[in-house]
Amino acid sequence: ILYSGALPYNIENRTAMTAIGNILNMRYLESIREKEGGSYGVGVRGSLSKVPVSEAALMMQFDTDPEKQVRLMKVIHSEVDEIVTNGPRPDDLQKVKENMIKKYSEDLRENSWWSGTLVNFYHDKINYVEDYTAAVEALTAEKIQETLKKLTEQGNILEVVMKPAE
DSSP: OEEEEEOOOSHHHHHHHHHHHHHHHHHHIIIIIIISOOOSOOEEEEEEEOSSSOEEEEEEEOOOOGGGHHHHHHHHHHHHHHHHHHOOOHHHHHHHHHHHHHHHHHHTTOHHHHHHHHHHHHHHOOOHHHHHHHHHHTOOHHHHHHHHHHHHTTOEEEOOOOOOOO
């Protein structure tokens, strides 16, 4: 399942999209894996790109028994709708922010992170070294809710189902 749409490219929106992906990852672990027993896990990625146009994407993918597929896709959408309607749970948001800051401190030791960060700085005028921590700390439930709502209201939803040959 892919939600996509126009969203301005900046550190605030990029950080929010990453957080949305991480929050949904936690939600799906609870709802899809633990409650429904429908999959070992859901791969979730929230991202923001600038080329060729400024666009946000939220992608969820999972494997399941074909008989559970319709039900689980409804759960995927309902978790998105829940955040659009009520915002993320405070404990989920806090945990995600803590994990993002921890990952950032680990990333500072990686050459590949620095390579991408330099490209972002010179091409996109985004300074992750000085501004990332503040962008994460500035994330609020309202910002997450507002960003996800802007994305979903555009109505760009793609669903792909691959079924085994019969």
